[in-house]
Amino acid sequence: MDQTANQLQDQFQQRIDLEQKIEPRDWMPEKYRQTLIRQISQHAHSEIIGMLPEGNWITRAPSLKRKAILLAKVQDEAGHGLYLYSAAETLGISRDEMYEQLHSGKAKYSSIFNYPTLSWADMGAIGWLVDGAAILNQVPLCRTSFGPYARAMVRVCKEESFHQRQGFECLLQLSRGSEVQRQMCQDAINRWWWPSLMMFGPKDDESPNSKLSMQWKIKRFSNDELRQKFVDMIAEQIKLLNMVLPDPDLTWNEQTKHYDYGAINWEEFKQVIQGNGPCNKERLEARKKAWTNGDWVREAATVHAAKQAKRKSEAQTFSAKETQ
Amino acid sequence: MRLYLQKNHYGDYGDGHAGGLEQDAHQDPQKQWPLWEVFMRSKQGLDHKHAGSLHAVDATMALENARDVYTRRKEGVSIWVVESKHIHASDPNAAAEFFEPANDKIYRHPSFYDLPDSLKHM
Ligand SMILES: [Fe+2]
Numbered sequence: 090m091d092q093t094a095n096q097l098q099d100q101f102q103q104r105i106d107l108e109q110k111i112e113p114r115d116w117m118p119e120k121y122r123q124t125l126i127r128q129i130s131q132h133a134h135s136e137i138i139g140m141l142p143e144g145n146w147i148t149r150a151p152s153l154k155r156k157a158i159l160l161a162k163v164q165d166e167a168g169h170g171l172y173l174y175s176a177a178e179t180l181g182i183s184r185d186e187m188y189e190q191l192h193s194g195k196a197k198y199s200s201i202f203n204y205p206t207l208s209w210a211d212m213g214a215i216g217w218l219v220d221g222a223a224i225l226n227q228v229p230l231c232r233t234s235f236g237p238y239a240r241a242m243v244r245v246c247k248e249e250s251f252h253q254r255q256g257f258e259c260l261l262q263l264s265r266g267s268e269v270q271r272q273m274c275q276d277a278i279n280r281w282w283w284p285s286l287m288m289f290g291p292k293d294d295e296s297p298n299s300k301l302s303m304q305w306k307i308k309r310f311s312n313d314e315l316r317q318k319f320v321d322m323i324a325e326q327i328k329l330l331n332m333v334l335p336d337p338d339l340t341w342n343e344q345t346k347h348y349d350y351g352a353i354n355w356e357e358f359k360q361v362i363q364g365n366g367p368c369n370k371e372r373l374e375a376r377k378k379a380w381t382n383g384d385w386v387r388e389a390a391t392v393h394a395a396k397q398a399k400r401k402s403e404a405q406t407f408s409a410k411e412t413q
Numbered sequence: 414m415r416l417y418l419q420k421n422h423y424g425d426y427g428d429g430h431a432g433g434l435e436q437d438a439h440q441d442p443q444k445q446w447p448l449w450e451v452f453m454r455s456k457q458g459l460d461h462k463h464a465g466s467l468h469a470v471d472a473t474m475a476l477e478n479a480r481d482v483y484t485r486r487k488e489g490v491s492i493w494v495v496e497s498k499h500i501h502a503s504d505p506n507a508a509a510e511f512f513e514p515a516n517d518k519i520y521r522h523p524s525f526y527d528l529p530d531s532l533k534h535m
């Protein structure tokens with residue numbers, strides 16, 4: 090038996106090395122399955138919780154155009170949640186179990202969504218920085234080794250690029266506006282910059298699970314690699330806004346051909362992860378409330394479907410009698 | 414170590430149980446809506462292709478939800494939904510034997526035949 094297990098393990102790794110995808114019913118190490126369930130469900134939760142900070146501004150968008158755009162974006166995030174939950178379900182966990190883990194606080198979601206959205210400019214900063222960081226994380230996941238996850242990510246990535254663009258455009262407009270609007274823009278950037286950098290996760294030497302995830306090609310770039318890519322990208326883009334990043338240590342390094350940046354406050358990151366961020370409680374409460382308030386809708390739908398099915402079968406019996 | 418998955422969790426792979434672990438749901442089973450597979454025709458003239466899956470209480474809701482999540486950008490002109498438990502699938506663990514008959518029949522491919530270059534229109 091152990092012999093077979095080892096063989097299966099070897100074959101599994103070989104397939105991964107050959108860039109073959111693993112599908113739900115293929116043999117996989119239990120740890121691979123568990124790692125994926127955790128990662129994909131966390132990702133799904135982030136999409137769902139991620140709707141809350143932006144949903145906060147839908148009714149207060151400054152124009153009908155901006156409102157329609159924001160609504161479409163938030164709707165997309167709900168779709169992303171669905172794609173990812175479905176992918177996780179293929180690994181043998183039920184949707185209800187995942188919800189239960191989220192609602193009980195057992196499951197985590199991206200720390201970024203525990204920050205408040207204080208002004209309209211935050212909608213721009215989220216699209217540009219938060220979705221921008223998410224895209225860098227997500228693009229390599231389109232090639233991740235687990236088939237359903239990779240396919241879900243292809244869909245997600247197709248939809249994400251509009252998110253980032255609408256965010257930048259929103260800030261661009263503010264940056265060309267009145268003094269107050271310019272201040273609002275800079276303030277939003279100041280507040281979202283550091284939390285966005287934390288989205289890439291702990292530093293490589295403090296990221297214990299990374300090695301195995303790399304070997305299994307669940308992960309393809311390290312946290313620090315992706316973070317550096319993000320800094321390089323944003324440090325250039327911000328010039329178009331005529332704004333500054335809130336980091337006095339940010340400088341172009343001619344030797345490395347990258348931007349150097351200041352130290353991240355990992356204590357803050359730890360606190361937010363542990364539930365002590367500015368909005369952790371509020372987000373979870375809002376999510377649970379939405380779920381509980383939807384109870385009667387789900388119940389009504391179930392009853393309605395049963396009624397329809399009964400009517401249909403009665404009509405069929407009736408017409409069968411007629412023709413006799 | 415668990416060698417093979419005994420339960421089929423995903424409609425893509427069907428056979429028997431619906432996805433989402435209906436059987437060992439610890440919540441009220443009434444509340445677990447069945448899983449549906451969504452197939453989409455992206456353009457008139459093309460065939461339907463698997464797009465993903467979703468939970469819905471019946472076929473009508475499955476179609477409407479599929480429209481809402483999978484065609485927000487005009488990705489489809491026709492949708493099929495089928496309850497996942499109705500799909501039957503070949504066994505990946507037996508794939509080698511199952512598909513073996515095709516392995517040694519290279520003469521089924523046009524490139525097998527070595528013909529003179531002067532032969533035209535073939
Ligand atoms: Fe998303």
Ligand SMILES: [Fe+2]
Nearest residue numbers: 166220249252
């Ligand atoms: Fe997004």
